Amino acid sequence: MSKNRDTFFSEEDFLNFLDGFFEQREGLVLGRGDDCAIIKAENEMLISSDLFLEGFHFDMKYFSPYAIGYKALAVNISDILAMGGIPIGFTMCLMINKRVANTTFFKDFFSGMASLCKEYNLYLAGGDISFSNFLGIDITILGKKGKRCLYRKRANVGDLIFITGDIGLSRAGLYAFKMGIQDRFKIATKSHLMPKISYNESRAVTKNPFVNSLMDVSDGVLKDIVRLVPEGMGANLKIDNSMLHPEVISMAEILGEEPSVFAAKGGEDYVLMGTIKPDGIRELNKDISGFKVIGEVTDDGKFLLNGRKIQGGFDHFRYTETY
């Protein structure tokens, strides 16, 4: 390799470069380089896949290469945590266009991803690369079960609905970027680019026996709450400004939206949302600093936010948000 070269000469060259960022770890029996990777497995494993596509999930105007690598993996880690599991490794397929096919880009991209691998002890178990019209990352993450496996749709009427952190922050950050006022929204924009990983929150939730369902908020509370509560039940959400981050309130005011509605529509915060019998609240509140009760599970099949009916949220087939 010449010292100053920035382009990859071949697929092999690219893969050798990649190898420098991802360490061999316990649990990975055979890494990249054969037709399959081989992993150690337990009795049952968690598995989930998420796409992260330029122009659809991220905008290269705002995202640094480091943040793209970070978030592509972070959203997948979140799916394992959302079931109370422990992430252990992943496969990665990369769709690369000419614009990013250089070492400058991928040094930062892989560094962002590798920072999470180091923190959570994850291995990379192979994948695929192809040229494409745009940059895209598809990760399949593997996890083992935590203390307990927590599912959606296991709540009872009267359970409280909680979240483990700030909602609406990522959405506020996205709007701040779009409006060119990111300097006034430092926490929100950070949250959009590199969402907080709810690892400790997931551990705290699984050790609380009163929690009976869990998911992560990826498409916004308004949409996700309908997926959380069992068929036939509803939710009465009560969110006031005291539960919201100041930057979320600021952005809602700029847009002339009600802050609670703005926040409840916001996707990509990757906080955990779950249901808990009221008896367990005190302990969870002690264990999780961002813990907030935002409502109650009801028996009437209706979904209300501050008394008003919820009509929908973000849908990947519509590109529209409705409320």
Add this chain to the structure above:
Amino acid sequence: MSKNRDTFFSEEDFLNFLDGFFEQREGLVLGRGDDCAIIKAENEMLISSDLFLEGFHFDMKYFSPYAIGYKALAVNISDILAMGGIPIGFTMCLMINKRVANTTFFKDFFSGMASLCKEYNLYLAGGDISFSNFLGIDITILGKKGKRCLYRKRANVGDLIFITGDIGLSRAGLYAFKMGIQDRFKIATKSHLMPKISYNESRAVTKNPFVNSLMDVSDGVLKDIVRLVPEGMGANLKIDNSMLHPEVISMAEILGEEPSVFAAKGGEDYVLMGTIKPDGIRELNKDISGFKVIGEVTDDGKFLLNGRKIQGGFDHFRYTETY
């Protein structure tokens, strides 16, 4: 659902449609619908991911929706078979553009994929969907170990190199489509659209104790042979017309290429290629109808085809084929 509607109204609508094609099977503890799927696992598992992208891996001018669904999964199944493993299930991420977001397309697409699920008893363990600029499929396949796990780079000098079927057929089919003469290349075009699954071949190979390495031919023998033999060793390939399908020879003649070179450059046949001690040849030849010995592992680090030096093959970073 109205009877004649052809569009999907929402992501949920799409996923409900999808559910009709993929059965719950043994080994899938929790299917689609939560943050993760849960699968039964063994002590060690095989895992592999492959992209299948419109314009890069398939052309919608030639590929029916059925063939796209079929081949996207087939190429992944091949990776498990290439290690002597048994495929058990997969996750699927779909990148969908407006052009294909209709039930007509996806009925055929899912049917092509489901035909393989039925034949090989595979489950779908969730995934993701997103709109995109083009149609793309990314599958991560899981497998369990077969009788033996067979790796690359385990050959010894003097081992024979074998393939389990026809090479160059898929390439001949692609050229036939490009030239508009597909009617004269029925086997080759079929092979390009819906490659044969080497399931029985993989079973036969793993039970033969003389086989010591294995892979599938996805980028062509010329490129893949370098990945098969151990560092420092070489290969002396001898391929003559008697080993080639008549349609491969016809296409090479049309193009003015040497048939053996044309065939050895051809990717996407997904036959298995391996090395075997000479003592095991007779039995494998009996067990595998398409069995052919195409060369020998040498000690000099050189790669020769019919006495001429091999310079390379298909590279995903170059788009060029060299010989």
